[in-house]
Amino acid sequence: MKNIHKIERNPNFLEHLLIIIGSLSMIVIVTLTAFTTYHSAKEDVLNIAEDDAVRIGTVIVKHYQYDLFNKNKLNKGWSSLEIDMFDRHVKYFLSQFEIHKIKVFNFKRNIIYSNERDIIGIKDKNNKSLTKALQGKINSHLVHEDETVDLSEEKQLNADVVETYFPVYNDIEEIVGAMELYVDVTRYKDEIIHRVTTSVVNISAILIIVFAISYFIVRTGSKEVKSLLDRLHNMAVYDTLTGVYNRGAIIEQANKELSLMKRRIINGEPPKCLGIIMTDLDYFKKINDTYGHQAGDKVLCGFTDRIKQSLREYDVYGRWGGEEFVILLPETDHEKAAAAADRLRKLIMKKPFSINGTSLNITASFGVTCCYDPYESFDTLLAKSDEAMYEAKESGGNRVVSKQ
Incomplete structure (x- = not known):
């Protein structure tokens, strides 16, 4: 993954x-x-x-x-x-x-x-x-x-x-x-050798002490800088609640996949396609209103765990915002992307979520599209899958809608 x-x-x-x-x-x-x-x-x-x-x-x-x-x-x-x-x-x-x-x-x-x-x-x-x-x-x-x-x-x-x-x-x-x-x-x-040796030993000892103190100070500061960089990196790349990719990281990964597709075309190789899935939990607001936002957060974390279970190691997924998630399926055509979305839909529906001793039946809606032209922008592709997902929700939810 x-x-x-x-x-x-x-x-x-x-x-x-x-x-x-x-x-x-x-x-x-x-x-x-x-x-x-x-x-x-x-x-x-x-x-x-x-x-x-x-x-x-x-x-x-x-x-x-x-x-x-x-x-x-x-x-x-x-x-x-x-x-x-x-x-x-x-x-x-x-x-x-x-x-x-x-x-x-x-x-x-x-x-x-x-x-x-x-x-x-x-x-x-x-x-x-x-x-x-x-x-x-x-x-x-x-x-x-x-x-x-x-x-x-x-x-x-x-x-x-x-x-x-x-x-x-x-x-x-x-x-x-x-x-x-x-x-x-x-x-x-x-006497000359003794004077030179004594001077070298004394200055070396002083320099070693100064260097050791400086190194300790810099090392302490470096650890703090490293910790800060790690925090900034996580904030820039990962969603703070679920630990999966955030919106910016998803866009970056999508553009990388599109660049790989362009390279294959330039090299005269058969083009690969990229499956794109957008999913949204059904009636999530009701869960927050009924059980509280902490329960809603646990549902989101459990939802990401099930996404991980259903995907291949090299597939990419992340939180787009709120209860919406985006999944990228490299080298996956439209039919296979829709099948992957349906497997995930069934996995979510099949097993209730246990939140603070309460069993909740959760469903999700899925919008699927597929990119065959790497020169098509990711925004355009995502808009298609987003439109398909809202069609699924308007049709009652818990379903997969594909759109080309």
Whole structure:
């Protein structure tokens, strides 16, 4: 029985939308938090390492400026013995700190000293950080252990370092060169990871709580919306008393059947016919006046039950208004529609209706027509069956009248 009106609606749309937006928002926010925290921690490490490098470099320059920037030595170069002695002093000093490498440049960009002896004398031409240092600017950047460090001739370090460049001044505050220090910051890696992890966990926990509260609110609202939609749907489609189709739903179902008939004709298939029955309870007003409207309502509900018993599963029926009902019989010609109406008439007449302990003999009148032309409007077809039904009632009721 076509007693379910199918319409497309999704009352859970808000829930689904919240889940999608919430999930995407959490991913974006957590990613941004991790990114921001990492770069903030990285900046802190750079500042700490830069301060350490400048402080250590200043001490080195203060103690060894004469050896490093003595004009005679710069012109003549260092002897191997002088480099060995100076190297021992510097390495002893650097051993107290986490310094992997030191390079000292003169103003011409030549490396005049490094704890890696094989790069002494090399000119670093295209180093932008060195250029800034020779212009009086301190600058640093983080170099990971898997990245190539500085000049291609140098060894790769097995540690994360902050590479810091800063200018070297003489006694009259003139820039005479620059120094580059590699400060080991591997020990900060765990701290950075911890800060990022803590931030991500905290923000995730907050977002989950906010999302859970929002989801609860939306889900509660969604249930109310679904309940309201169901009520509106039932009001729009079903008769509130009997639970069968109302007038609007009957018209919609009839137009669907007519459209199917048109499609068959367009496809060159044999046309099908549609049987239409209008029925009305005889003397229903008398029942209401005698036994009350509640008894009348029970009669109407019992009447719809008997209609259901007499019809096929795919037949359509509904309440047209008052005590009038309309029945649609797909693929049923005029003769079969009249026979179906007569079976229902006998079923109603045969068994009395029991209302509050009172047995009532009920009869009904039926008007039957049949549609062979799908281009004929449903209003016209219904008018024919309605006219036939009133002929049946005027003839005394409890009968079937057919009209083409």
